[in-house]
Amino acid sequence: MRRALPPAPRHSLSTLLLLIGLAVLVAASFATLPLEWAALFSSDAVRSSGEFLAGFAPPEAALPFLQKTLAATLETLSMSALGTLLAVVGGIALAMPAAGRFGKLLRVPARGILNVLRSIPELVWASLLLVAAGLGPFAGTLALAAHTSGVLGRLFADVLENAEPNPERALRANGAAAGSAFLYSTLPQALPQMLSYTLYRWENNIRAAAVLGVVGAGGLGQMLKYHLSLFQMQQAATVILAMLVLVALVDAASFALRRALTR
Incomplete structure (x- = not known):
């Protein structure tokens, strides 16, 4: 005898209204934006784009320029790594009160600070910090650290809040101090996911560090802006290739580390 299929899940009115609202928003976006697809794929646009891209070939391969590009690549990598490390420290310091570890009184202001830090893009942080720290990678590193914190x-706070509370309660009931109970019960549960989030943000910061150089924060981005402003396309092509290689290597390393953590 065949079993009857279970009834289809019922959708609430609020879910239906939300989907309708999203559909209306998407349709209104297409209707209000001047999307000139014909001009984008016109023969003049294709020809101009081809001539522009042809100027990048062949990339500059002189040894002195490659050495300069390598130094800028290492500077970009250092900015992203140090900015992410500072962000981990700041993120943990704010995640503890944001997760309610120090009482409900500090939870709201800590969450507010996290909202402000991540709402301001890295480029805006860099523009503000360049005034105080001057041109160079220091301002870019601080900008990455501020936004990523x-x-x-926020991610660390959510992980800590979602951790199973019973092991920590059991340790506290048996006389363990609050800090020791947290370190031996809640933190081991949250640590793999926190490390995964950290590695993912490091990937993003590699790309962001390359872009921050456009506003004078050093690294590959500053080189790219300089050569493009002088229409030195072959040199710019070498810098772009260095960016692609750096991002690919960091993506591969981060992916391998995340897989090792989740096994």
């Missing part, structure tokens, strides 16, 4: 702090 807000992102990681």
